[in-house]
Amino acid sequence: MILVTGGAGYIGAHVAVELMNRGDAVLILDNLCNSSRTTVQRIAKVVGREPGFIHADVRNRRALDNVFKEYPIEAVVHCAGLKAVGESVREPLRYFETNVSGSVTLCQAMADAGVFKLVFSSSATVYGDCAQMPIAETCPTGQPTNPYGQSKLMAEHVMRSMAASDGRWSVGLLRYFNPIGAHFSGQLGETPTQTPNNLLPYLLQVANRERDVLRIFGSDYPTPDGTGIRDYVHVMDLAEGHLRAMEFLREQTGVHIWNLGTGRGYSVLEVVSAFERVTGVTVPLAFEPRRPGDIARCWADPGKAAGQLGWTARHGLERMLQDAWRWQCLNFPRIEPREVVLRSIEQG
Known part of the structure; x- marks a missing residue:
C-alpha cells in the first residue's frame, strides 16, 4: 500500500x-x-x-x-x-x-x-x-x-x-x-478554495465569468513580450x-x-493567446506591477528524467488548456453555450 x-x-x-x-x-x-x-x-x-x-x-x-x-x-x-x-x-x-x-x-x-x-x-x-x-x-x-x-x-x-x-x-x-491541465475524464482538476495564486486557475475563472479580469503581474520583464515565461x-x-x-x-x-517539465517555456501572454484560440473565449486583461518573489523566466532541462526514468512529457500546451477548460465547463458552468464549447474541445 x-x-x-x-x-x-x-x-x-x-x-x-x-x-x-x-x-x-x-x-x-x-x-x-x-x-x-x-x-x-x-x-x-x-x-x-x-x-x-x-x-x-x-x-x-x-x-x-x-x-x-x-x-x-x-x-x-x-x-x-x-x-x-x-x-x-x-x-x-x-x-x-x-x-x-x-x-x-x-x-x-x-x-x-x-x-x-x-x-x-x-x-x-x-x-x-x-x-x-x-x-x-x-x-x-x-x-x-x-x-x-x-x-x-x-x-x-x-x-x-x-x-x-x-x-x-x-x-x-x-x-x-x-x-x-486536468484529468482527461473531466472528473478531477484544480479547485482553489480561495483566490487562485497561479495563472491558469485564475484565467479559468475569468473565462468562466467568475472574475472580471485576468490580472497579469509584470509587463516589463526581460522577455520578448515583457511577461514571465514558465514551463507548463x-x-x-x-x-x-x-x-x-x-x-x-x-x-x-x-x-x-x-x-x-517539458523543456519549453511559454509567456503569460502566449498562454492567454493559446487559451483564447482553443476555447473561443476572450479573456480581458489588466497589467499590474510585478509580485515580490516572482522571476522572469524558468523552464526545464528534462533530460535526466528521460534517461533514468524513461519519462518525457507527452502533452502540449493546447491539450493542457483543453483539459483544464473541460474541467471548468463540466464542474463550474456559468456561461453558455456549454455544448458548443465542449464539442469544440473534443474535436480539437
Missing part, C-alpha cells in the same frame, strides 16, 4: 488515480485545508474503486503513527504542503511550519515505522532566479526568491541529510515546473513521473533528483 499525503489535492489526486490504475492500494491522508472530501469520491468514480482516506494533518505525529501501525504502508508519496509563491511572501511562517515541519514529522514517523521509500513533491523554485536556461538538476540551489521555494529547499536538505545518515532510505526529489507541464504527465520515480526507487537507495 502507498500512502499519498495531500492526496485530495490537485497533484495528489492525479497521482492517486495513476497509482490505483496501476493496481496499487492507495491510502490518502489530507487535512482538506485546500481540498475536499468530494475529490476522494471522484477518484473512486474515475478508477472504479475508492482509495482509503484519513482526515489528518501531516504535522500530527500521533495520527501518522496510527496510520503506519494500522496499514501496511510500503512507500510514501509526499504531496501535502502549501504551494503559492505570493501567499508565501505574505505568510512565510505558515509555509515553513507546513512544508518543513510537516516533512520532518512525516520522515520521523516513516523511520520509526521502518518505511524508507519516499517520493517528495518539490519545486523548480529551489533553483531561484537561475541564469542558466534550460535548468538542469546540476544548476545551483540555495537562493530561492520566495519563502515557498525556501521551504521546499529546506525540506530537500532534511531528506538529503537523513539519507546520508541512514543507507536504508530511497528518496526521489521531483522538482515540478508548472503543473496545469500536464498534470497527468506529472502523475506518470511519480510512478516512474517510484519504480526506480524500488531498486535504488540514496537521494535522486529529477526535473519534471
Whole structure:
C-alpha cells in the first residue's frame, strides 16, 4: 500500500488515480485545508474503486503513527504542503511550519515505522532566479526568491541529510515546473478554495465569468513580450513521473533528483493567446506591477528524467488548456453555450 499525503489535492489526486490504475492500494491522508472530501469520491468514480482516506494533518505525529501501525504502508508519496509563491511572501511562517515541519514529522514517523521509500513533491523554485536556461538538476540551489521555494529547499536538505545518515532510505526529489491541465475524464482538476495564486486557475475563472479580469503581474520583464515565461507541464504527465520515480526507487537507495517539465517555456501572454484560440473565449486583461518573489523566466532541462526514468512529457500546451477548460465547463458552468464549447474541445 502507498500512502499519498495531500492526496485530495490537485497533484495528489492525479497521482492517486495513476497509482490505483496501476493496481496499487492507495491510502490518502489530507487535512482538506485546500481540498475536499468530494475529490476522494471522484477518484473512486474515475478508477472504479475508492482509495482509503484519513482526515489528518501531516504535522500530527500521533495520527501518522496510527496510520503506519494500522496499514501496511510500503512507500510514501509526499504531496501535502502549501504551494503559492505570493501567499508565501505574505505568510512565510505558515509555509515553513507546513512544508518543513510537516516533512520532518512525516520522515520521523516513516523511520520509526521502518518505511524508507519516499517520493517528495518539490519545486523548480529551489533553483531561484537561475541564469542558466534550460535548468538542469546540476544548476545551483540555495537562493530561492520566495519563502515557498525556501521551504521546499529546506525540506530537500532534511531528506538529503537523513539519507546520508541512514543507507536504508530511497528518496526521489521531483522538482515540478508548472503543473496545469486536468484529468482527461473531466472528473478531477484544480479547485482553489480561495483566490487562485497561479495563472491558469485564475484565467479559468475569468473565462468562466467568475472574475472580471485576468490580472497579469509584470509587463516589463526581460522577455520578448515583457511577461514571465514558465514551463507548463500536464498534470497527468506529472502523475506518470511519480510512478516512474517510484519504480526506480524500488531498486535504488540514496537521494535522486529529477526535473519534471517539458523543456519549453511559454509567456503569460502566449498562454492567454493559446487559451483564447482553443476555447473561443476572450479573456480581458489588466497589467499590474510585478509580485515580490516572482522571476522572469524558468523552464526545464528534462533530460535526466528521460534517461533514468524513461519519462518525457507527452502533452502540449493546447491539450493542457483543453483539459483544464473541460474541467471548468463540466464542474463550474456559468456561461453558455456549454455544448458548443465542449464539442469544440473534443474535436480539437
